[in-house]
Amino acid sequence: MTEALAGAPDKQPRKTKAPKLRDGVMKRGTTWSYVIRVRDPETGESKPKWVGGFATEDDAKAARDEARVKARRGEYIDRNTVTVAEYLAEWIEGHAVEIKPHTLKGYRDMIRLYIGPRIGNVRLQALRPAAITKFYRDLLTHGGRKGGPLAANTVKHVHTVLRKALTDAVLVDELLPNNPAERAKLPRTQATEPGMIWTPAQLRAFLATAQEHRLYAFFHLAAYTGARRGELLNLRWTDVDLDKPQIHITGTAAVLDRQRVEGTTKSGRSRVVSLDAGTVKVLKAHRARQDEERLKLGESWKGGHAYVFTTGWGEPVFPDTPSSLMPKLIAAHNKQNPRSPLPHARLHDLRHIHATTLLMAGTPVHVVAARLGHADPAITLRVYAHVIREQAATAADIFAQAVASC
Template identity: 65%
Template sequence: MTRSSATPPNGRAGDEPASKKKGAKPQTKLRDGVMKRGNTWSYVIRVKDPETGISKPKWVGGFVTEDEAKEARDEARVKARRGDYVDRNRVTVAEYLDDWIETHAMEIKPLTLKDYKMIIRLYVRPNIGNMRLQAVRPSTITKLYGHLRSKGGKDGKPLSTRSVNHVHAVLRKAFGDAVKVEELLTFNPVERAKRPKHTYTEPGSVWTPDQLRTFLSIARSHRLFAFFHLAAYTGARRGELVNLRWSNVNLDGKVITIAGSVGIIDGERIEGTTKSGRIRVVSLDDETVAVLKAHKARQEADEDTAGDEWQGDKEPHVFTTGLGRPIYPDTVTQLLRDLVKAYNAPAEGDGPLEPLPFARLHDLRHVHATTLLLAGVPVHVVAA
């Protein structure tokens, strides 16, 4: 799909444009299937109807230059002769999204691609998949969001605002490409649709510095304590730390280099670039350097104990299992939950006077940012 589909200049599909019409802008004569009307160029080809066998004219417009219209005309003629011509007036949302995913698969990270496919399969295709792409209006998308928000989740339950916003992000990019890349649409209806209002996380679900210190004291005895300390004191993402190797750690220079990330696709551990695609260097404070040195010594002791059973890589990861295998991202996510749960409800006796609220591992990034801001670090430095 490379060019936009349009009705003929006189508004009736399959007919040649009227040469003159009251109030219409001046237009050039049709020359070899190409003509200019207003500020854009159009072309017409004859396409055989597969059901009736009758050849009918098909108009396609919206080209900026005559050369672009001629190039698209030649391509369409070849496809028409082969029987591969697609009437873009009839392309459905599902058909377009299938082609869009395939076309852009190489540009999207594997984990993100999986999310895109899931969103399209669960939330878009069942609701507007059969609609013609060119028939979608902003109100169509607004109604879709309303339906998803009220009963678009599993078993007809409401879908969260956050999930609806993920649907919006995918559709905005896909329909944006339909305008800018494929030139199938003249505007992006998703940009004009009304999204559900964002609901913010309730206060208290992101830890205060005191609550962070409480958690780190709980985790200190675990062999992956250094992971949580590094996450809180560097703001690095979960996948970035799981991917971290000792070759990326400079304890003498007090820095680590974030060079990649890890995701899980169909149960398989996949390594790739960072979210931004950029490599960055993060400074370490003295306490964090000491924590990493202790962690490394413990890991080396584990290797000595395991002997021939040690399964570490030639370029060893910083955070591994007891036998040296790199850990999965979900391992530390579940460990955080288990440690908090054990602290709040110990096996014997009463729990703490002030239970530790549950928080996501990702929220350690927010604690890190907040702490830096409170310490007077400029906002642009924290953002970087």
């Protein structure tokens, strides 16, 4: 036995077979990889690109085939493991300077409350239109507080932020070949259009009640110019020309982290809005009252002569003040006039009443758009499509009557 063992030849260690590359796919350790040749757009040279980490050979082959097609089209993008949350964190910081503070806060909220918790862990390059469509559906059905529905407008805001970010991922950072949010489907919701919340008579009744309040001129100006809340609260007396007469809207005031902040208008452009004789009288009376308050307080007055709308101490009015005041004025009117109560309306509805009244009176759309500060009359057409349709319905009769009267 011993001699037999002694005479036996030594056992040679088995040679490990080197992994074989088959049509651009091979196994490396426990995962699969593929390699393709990609032309460098700057040098024109063709170089090999290895991509690994696939669980099965079929997964690697499928990814290889897709990569080959993109490489031939010049659309190939290197594989990246960055997640949606990681990309959005860098993206929002990169835009912190150029986005208005109030808008930036809204973007951060959309990312923090909705995008991050649901699809933040998804690899950016693995995000598909179908997944985004399902994400929107989930938000609409149970994305709100305590698992309740989320407002359709909020879902649209989420879509806006995600689409903007992914557009930069395509065009700026070159991490994606295309934007999956562009092909995702937003849930269908019933379109809502601002209607005639109040009739002209109801508006007059509201303003009659508001006339006793020191901010009456604010509500009057909001109704008679269609300007936004922040635009009026940003207004200085140097922006008011009672001789022409007109106001020059140059910026806006908003609330950010419970602080009053100022910035440019929503469109980023200033505009001039004409005033009627009645509004001129209201503003003159308002200025006289403000002058009396300033003289009465003397050195305690804090605002100088700058702002049109101020507190009793001269400081600029906080943006939430007129919004919270409006329902109180409506309630006061309804208490005094129980037989002709006013329906509920928001401060922003004064803007809609202004636009709707002008359009119903036949004012050209581009004129209304200019007063409202819409960057394009197409926005006015879309928002007030119901009014335009009503006007179109009477166009035939107007033409017939014009011809008959000649």
